[in-house]
Amino acid sequence: MSSSVAKDPESATQAAVYAPLYRQIKDLIVQGLQRGEWKPGDMIPSEIDLAARFQVSQGTVRKAVDELSTENLLVRRQGKGTFVATHHEARAQFRFLRVVPDDHAPLPGVSRYLDCRRVRASGEIARHLSVRPSDPVVYLRRLLSFENAPVVLDEIWLPGNLFKKLTAERLAEYTGPLYGLFETEFGTRMIRADERIRAVAATADAAKHLKIAAGSPLLLVERVSYTYGERPVEVRRGLSVTERYHYRNTLS
Amino acid sequence: MSSSVAKDPESATQAAVYAPLYRQIKDLIVQGLQRGEWKPGDMIPSEIDLAARFQVSQGTVRKAVDELSTENLLVRRQGKGTFVATHHEARAQFRFLRVVPDDHAPLPGVSRYLDCRRVRASGEIARHLSVRPSDPVVYLRRLLSFENAPVVLDEIWLPGNLFKKLTAERLAEYTGPLYGLFETEFGTRMIRADERIRAVAATADAAKHLKIAAGSPLLLVERVSYTYGERPVEVRRGLSVTERYHYRNTLS
């Protein structure tokens, strides 16, 4: 069932709004990713094959893939092919892990899960996840340590329907990046996130876990993560000690 | 004196390292920007003219301009031409102003300059600005207010040689974006910045200016800004109250 694309104005009239061909191709590729035709780490068909399948020139496919590549959905590898991006790679790690040591390269962190249970979404969480208030959500709490020192205390909320089988046991035995687990075991690939960053005073509980004095300044990072099609799939609230670590960012 | 470019392997051997044609063209355009051949806001020559000047095809120029456009050095406007990006535009403002209100769209801020004087660079500032310790630098201090409430207290260090004529009077009478002033009056266009973000406790002095209690948590944003060719041109240290404002960021 090879998808074909409207080319000339006459047959294009069925489209509600105009979009250039390469964007239509891009959408078709995203749909393929979304429905799992190609999974993270897989190689997608070559540009020539895609061009034949969609009945357009190789140059048009190329432009579509170019955009998907700069959006980090695909990864091009010269001489090998084009692959679906995955969180099981050093490349992808640091795009979403922004809290790093002040004076040396990041080292692998260790997660300890403090909590994992099903709860009902509060109004705020429901709004961020685009579900109804009191719909089921999975609630996680974890402590991230670097060099044996606790640095980040995260609270995470996930849509209950997508993460039915997530258990404390599974988390405890898994050591890779959390988003890697999500994509491999729950078919949910995180591709983008919006964050709001503030400075707050440590509560007694947070202070205890992070081994600092209550009332100490902490960095609060509130994140909403999205998968294909701008669908929200995670709310995260992280508290970080920024004595010897900082949140790095590049403006350009 | 139209610049020509090495095309065939034989004449290309003079180049120390291989770079594709479009990247060489890109560098030539950046050099034009750097030496002020085209100033912020100016229209650069059309793709066809550039192709003739550099003796390459329009498609190659197009790829060079594409990259410069996604790097925000140039702005394409269909039907009009391609223009040098400028900080005197709403578009550019919010790329570098990341502290925004929690629950409504950003409103124009008001700057009050508390200090402006020539000092000698400390070791740390000198290192960031790539000058020698005790070289002259300009030191600014300003309070940024939104809706009549102080929100950000900035300290800024600039290389003395580039900002010789910057005075408190000039700052007081100027109301636009600071980077706009820099590019128009000092020929220094800021194009990129690295930031380190932390939570700190307010000093007595910062607390006084920001009208909060001493010891309150504040967001500290340490920024080093760069112009063409990765040359550092500003060190900034901003303290923000994040009660009703936050630092926004998008990960992708």
Added chain:
DNA sequence: CAGTGGTCTAGACCACGTG
């Protein structure tokens, strides 16, 4: 209408990775 960037095509050749 002319001039600009935006899209699309077709084909040649290069650079890289693998067998």
Added chain:
DNA sequence: ACGTGGTCTAGACCACTGC
């Protein structure tokens, strides 16, 4: 040697802007 993506070209036509 072959298949992949990467570069470069030439030319056609479209869409937008301003005169």
